[in-house]
Amino acid sequence: MIHVALELGSLDIEDAEKAGFAFVTIANDGPIEAGVRAAYLSRRTSTIGLAPELHVTVTEPFHLATQLASLDHASLGRAGWVVGAVNTPSAYAAVGGTPLAGDDLRREIEDVIDVARLLWHSWEDDAVIRDVGSGRFLDADRVHHVNFTGARFSVVGPLITPRPPQGQIVVIGADTLGVTGRLDVALIDAPTHDELVERSAQARADGARLIFAEVEVDDPAPVRARLDRLEGIVDGVRLHLTGATPGLAPVIDALGPRPPAGSTLRETLGLPQGG
Structure with a gap:
């Protein structure tokens, strides 16, 4: 049974959660x-x-890592990150x-992912020790500088938030x-299909660690058959509902049972805790 994710768009998050989707991705294309x-x-x-889409090219790396760590704390360990790399004059403006x-561009993507993982x-x-007697919230010896130098930036660190509940955010x-x-x-x-097999x-x-196929859904009816065909080739799919799709409910009905959710996104996906 493979995992199913969903590009959220304007769909209802509560319906997606009840349906047992592993995660939703959130595009950075709205107001x-x-x-x-x-x-x-x-x-x-x-x-x-x-899993929000955050762009490595136009977001300061330290702030990006902090934002994602904060999301992991707020969600109690359910944060992912869709790595965006917008590279247009209008975005840079x-x-x-x-x-x-x-x-x-490739080196910038590498550097931002690497420093984010180090910061987490x-x-x-x-x-965090919360020692009331000594008035210490944390043990400074257990918080470390990362001293990262990339091609276009450097970060001393450490992060300004404690380690995320997952240890490492799921990088997508x-x-x-x-x-x-x-x-x-x-x-x-x-x-x-042949190209998908080759690229997988x-x-x-x-x-x-995991491979997800991008699947566009016009008609919900063949979705289950397509997932069955992908079994053993990929670990999951990310569904994109088009304007022709008659809502989320028929898609949910067509999918059938989904793998159970874990206590964190990493556990849901079978990834090791901590990275």
Whole structure:
């Protein structure tokens, strides 16, 4: 039985949670920034994973890591991160700078993922001691600088929030980003089944822990059959409902039973706690 995720769009989060979706992804294409929307949804849900799209190119890396760690705390361990890499002049106009060339863009994505992972581990699990007698909230010896230097930025650290409940946020991204080995979940959007098989095998060879196929849904009826065909090839799918889809309910009915949710998103997906 493979995992099913959903691009949330304007769909009802409560319906998605009741249906047993492993997680929803939240695109950063509306009036409310995806991370802010995810933070709001964290208090309206209890089991479903929440994965906003945050862009490495136009978001300061330390703030990005902090925002995601805070989401993991707010959701009690259900945070994911869809790695975005918008690289257009209009996007850079809001923050200053110019689009990056191919190799420079890939290095920026690598650096931001790497420093985020280091920052999430900059607090040890038992760093917060809450010692009333001594008036100490934390043990400073258990909080560490990361001293990271990338191609275009450096971060001393540590993070300003304690270690996230999951230890590491679930990192999700397209296999076309060029950083597959750094992903927990590689998303593959292939036009044919044969290409999906080939790219899935390559993504596993490159080090991705889980493979999810991108699946567009017009008609709910064939969804179950398609999932059955993908069994053993991918670990899950991310559904995208189109304007032709007659709502979420028929899709839920077509899917049938889903794997049970764990206490964290990593547990739901079968990923090791802590990264």
